Amino acid sequence: MTAPAPDRIEELLNATKTAFIAGSLVRLKLGGYHGAEPDLKGIEIKKITVKGGDRFSFTYRYKTRDIIKNFIQPEALALLRTGLKDEFSMAQLATTGFDMVLERNGLKIRLKRTEVEGREAPSTEHNRAKNRPLNGSDKPWLKALGIAGKDGVVRSDAQDKFRQINKMVEIFAPLIQALKAEQPLIVDMGAGKGYLDFALYDYLSTVAKRPVGVVGVEMREQLVADGNATAQQSGFDGLSFQTGTILDFDATGADAVIALHACDTATDDAIFKGISAGAVLIAVAPCCHKQIRRQMEAGKPDAQLDFLLRHGTFLEKQAEMVTDGLRALLLELNGYRTKVFEFVSDAHTPKNNLIVAEKDDRVGRDREAILRQIAAIKALFGIEEHYLEGLLGARDAGPL
Ligand SMILES: C[S@@+](CC[C@H](N)C(=O)[O-])C[C@H]1O[C@@H](n2cnc3c(N)ncnc32)[C@H](O)[C@@H]1O
Known part of the structure; x- marks a missing residue:
């Protein structure tokens, strides 16, 4: 009996979740969008700390604007799972200790991990500053x-x-x-x-x-x-x-x-x-x-x-x-x-x-x-x- 093929998407999600909990998440980027939303180019995900606790902050990057939505952990992971299966063909995870790049071509999925050194996670202060009504990117x-x-x-x-x-x-x-x-x-x-x-x-x-x-x-x-x-x-x-x-x-x-x-x-x-x-x-x-x-x-x-x-x-x-x-x-x-x-x-x-x-x-x-x-x-x-x-x-x- 052969072992089942490793689920690369789950591997990436587990690494993201662990880095989120450990405070070592730098960012996760989703690209290669081919879903139904007009003008969506990609999503950039970071950890932020708000009054209610830690959140995944999703910045949806559209052609002429950004929209930010914050999610608690289970919601965020569910969204990422669906997105990676159906709508995005690429994900880049950056943590303080390693990078992971996932590429999906139809049913074929490749996941590559590279160790990195000397990278710091963004400070809580930094993340708080980003949690403003307007974020500052590409306007x-x-x-x-x-x-x-x-x-x-x-x-x-x-x-x-x-x-x-x-x-x-x-x-x-x-x-x-x-x-x-x-x-x-x-x-x-x-x-x-x-x-x-x-x-x-x-x-x-x-x-x-x-x-x-x-x-x-x-x-x-x-x-x-x-x-x-x-x-x-x-x-x-x-x-x-x-x-x-x-x-x-x-x-x-x-x-x-x-x-x-x-x-x-x-x-x-x-x-x-x-x-x-x-x-x-x-x-x-x-x-x-x-x-x-x-x-x-x-x-x-x-x-x-x-x-x-x-x-x-x-x-x-x-x-x-x-x-x-x-x-x-x-x-x-x-x-x-x-x-x-x-x-x-x-x-x-x-x-x-x-x-x-x-x-x-x-x-x-x-x-x-x-x-x-x-x-x-x-x-x-x-x-x-x-x-x-x-x-x-x-x-x-x-x-x-
Ligand atoms: C100190 S600036 C403030 C600009 C802007 N509200 C801000 O806070 O960044 C005042 C502006 O009001 C304009 N202004 C002053 N009196 C005005 C008037 N009676 N009618 C139209 N514009 C006027 C000036 O040309 C100037 O650009």
Whole structure:
């Protein structure tokens, strides 16, 4: 009686499982895909550690995007078994001690093992970093924005920026996902190079599978042209950029208006457009606060505040708080439940406040009380008019 032929696929799976448990798994790559999924090129598998424990993290590499899915061990091994039998003709396993390459040609399967020395497993920290909303591999927009190099990998000197982008996605994506519209329209005012727009669009449409439309409004023509070219190259049909000023942009139909570090009163323009369009969500991270600072300097703040306002640094901080505090009140006056909070550590940027306003009919009913409060604050700080108040007032006064 002859011994049964060794099952090469099981051999590879056992080696993968052992390396996963022992912490010696570097990666497993599946290639030679001939299954039914259009545009799937291959899968790269790593071990990651999440709150619930260790997982196999599968990065499905498509022609223009990546999708990451994490699986517990039995699920992952079952998927690998099916994949290797029916859909992939090649697998490359890398561990700290050896490599294995499996090649399948019809029923013929070859498995080759090579010993290696001096290779380290990726650290847990490394794996945690990879467990971000967006992974950094092979995205045309990351290359175009200079965050990834020609090889598609995030450059070592752009790791900080990439971390910040992921942080933005962590903050903004749940706000957008909470919107009721089937395909919400998000307008980003003062979009610049569009970091936030590309990241949000990529995450929402390809990872979270939430259809969205994103429009970035930017007055610098070249940035708009570059942004549109990159969106097209990325296959991001629902993302576009438009040249123009925030005030000139027709935001009708916007479900969310966002603005990240739009300069000084450009933040007010964005809030004004959001309110006027009846956007359900307005989220802005203000930048400088010159308009109110100048008014506090030129006006007559209450003398009791002199012990603070005569110091430039405190004046700056007060101007920031008063500007954004009044913005929050003006939003409430217009029926938005509003919160202001720090959204990133001030080690990244001192401009780290985020104003998040959500439409709520129960807010702003006592208009007189809010108006009295605004008037009292203005008198205290010697402010003649908040720029946003002027925009809203002119709108409400109607054409002359
Ligand atoms: C500090 S950058 C921030 C860019 C982007 N939001 C980000 O966080 O990466 C501000 C951008 O807003 C644009 N901007 C400022 N005021 C604007 C206005 N009134 N209308 C349109 N764009 C404006 C500027 O050209 C600039 O690109």
